[in-house]
Amino acid sequence: MMRIDVLTLFPEMFESPLSHSILKRARQRDIVQIVLSNIRQFATDAYRKVDDKPYGGGAGMVMMCPPVFACVEHVRAEAPEPGRVILLTPQGAPLTQAKVVELSREPRLILIAGRYEGFDERIREGLDAEEISIGDYVLSGGELAAMVVIDAVVRLLDGALGDEDSAAQDSFSDGLLEYPHYTRPEVFRGMRVPEILLSGDHGKIAQWRMEQSLRRTQQRRPDLYAAWLARRQAENKIPQNDKKQEIET
Numbered sequence: 001m002m003r004i005d006v007l008t009l010f011p012e013m014f015e016s017p018l019s020h021s022i023l024k025r026a027r028q029r030d031i032v033q034i035v036l037s038n039i040r041q042f043a044t045d046a047y048r049k050v051d052d053k054p055y056g057g058g059a060g061m062v063m064m065c066p067p068v069f070a071c072v073e074h075v076r077a078e079a080p081e082p083g084r085v086i087l088l089t090p091q092g093a094p095l096t097q098a099k100v101v102e103l104s105r106e107p108r109l110i111l112i113a114g115r116y117e118g119f120d121e122r123i124r125e126g127l128d129a130e131e132i133s134i135g136d137y138v139l140s141g142g143e144l145a146a147m148v149v150i151d152a153v154v155r156l157l158d159g160a161l162g163d164e165d166s167a168a169q170d171s172f173s174d175g176l177l178e179y180p181h182y183t184r185p186e187v188f189r190g191m192r193v194p195e196i197l198l199s200g201d202h203g204k205i206a207q208w209r210m211e212q213s214l215r216r217t218q219q220r221r222p223d224l225y226a227a228w229l230a231r232r233q234a235e236n237k238i239p240q241n242d243k244k245q246e247i248e249t
């Protein structure tokens with residue numbers, strides 16, 4: 001079973017997301033153990049102080065070393081694996097599906113969600129932590145980012161998804177966006193399901209879906225499309241020049 005420790009000033013924020021759907025089931029099935037710790041409980045002074053003014057001056061407050069180190073040392077004593085320490089910060093490396101896959105292979109993760117302007121740099125240094133960001137926008141704290149990491153990682157663990165779901169079929173698993181999906185009714189407010197999906201011709205349907213994936217990726221995510229093309233060309237699966245023409249837009 002994977003263990004994920006979450007160190008935060010707001011453990012209650014995690015309760016609902018961890019208690020529904022895939023995450024709830026994964027915890028019930030002992031696929032993952034998620035342990036929430038409140039950094040404030042490890043404050044070393046009488047006022048439970050966890051942040052202080054930045055040396056050198058400037059706006060905002062900085063997360064202090066002593067409570068964070070004490071909290072990490074406390075959770076580390078609870079299980080044998082030291083665990084990879086990850087700080088959620090906007091300065092981190094962008095989270096990608098490749099990084100998620102890598103994290104899903106670890107026996108233990110220690111996620112630290114910060115508030116305020118950021119962490120004292122010695123937290124990163126002294127805990128040999130890596131920093132992860134979930135995208136180029138600003139959140140009020142690392143908690144929502146930690147939840148994103150947990151959700152993306154846990155759904156990849158063996159047994160976490162139901163029989164119908166398959167991580168292998170997700171967007172990004174082959175570097176392309178997903179094709180469009182349809183379910184009943186066949187006609188809704190004049191909008192018809194594409195005829196080919198009703199044809200029963202599984203070969204044609206697979207081909208249509210691949211074309212749709214390629215077209216969508218080319219239109220919406222030219223960065224992903226270029227990377228996919230380059231990969232295919234490196235693997236020698238398609239000739240050096242075409243495909244762009246093959247997908248009409």
Ligand code: 6GU
Pocket residue numbers: 087088089090132133134135136137138139140141142145146
């Ligand atoms: Cl990990 N933290 C904060 N505060 N903002 C973010 C982020 C993380 N990732 C993107 N924006």
